[in-house]
Amino acid sequence: MQGKKTSESRTIMTDIVLPPDTNYHGTIFGGNVMAYIDKVASITAMRHCRRQVVTASSDSLDFLSPIRTGEAICLEGYVSWTHHTSMEIYVKVEAENLLTGERRLTSQAYLTFVALDDDGKPTTVPPVLPETEEERWNYKTAAERFEIRNKRRKLTKQRFKKEK
Secondary structure, three states: OOOEEHHHOOEEEEEEOOHHHEOOOOEEOHHHHHHHHHHHHHHHHHHHHOOEEEEEEEOOOOOOOOOEOOOEEEEEEEEEEEOOOEEEEEEEEEEEOOOOOOEEEEEEEEEEEEEEOOOOOEOOOOOEEOOOHHHHHHHHHHHHHHHHHHHHHHHHHHHHHHHO
């Protein structure tokens, strides 16, 4: 299967944060940020494999800086690594002051998506070809994240079996 450049799946989304999107601190609800991340990652994954996809996992999400009412939320996602049927998607979230143009990193996440065939079964995905220095770094460090996810999943399954 021929590889696809990272730029072929890159997804960028921007929205303005309005009062209904925020908590009593005037900052965006964390759940809204999580939904945006999942949406961008879904589009990114589908662009890469041109198949239906499902979210398999989401790594921890740290909120580094709040996004306030009136600022823009800016998300950028791309496929950072692929396995046989799965894709790791990196999503960066920034806040933009629309009056000054200043941007700051507010969070970032790695999600895993699985491609599905017409019968809803996992199917192979094309390899990813990183292009920039950041993409190459994410690609090089992905195997370690993959192993951590697998260990976490196995431990969770074992614990769940014991609790039954």
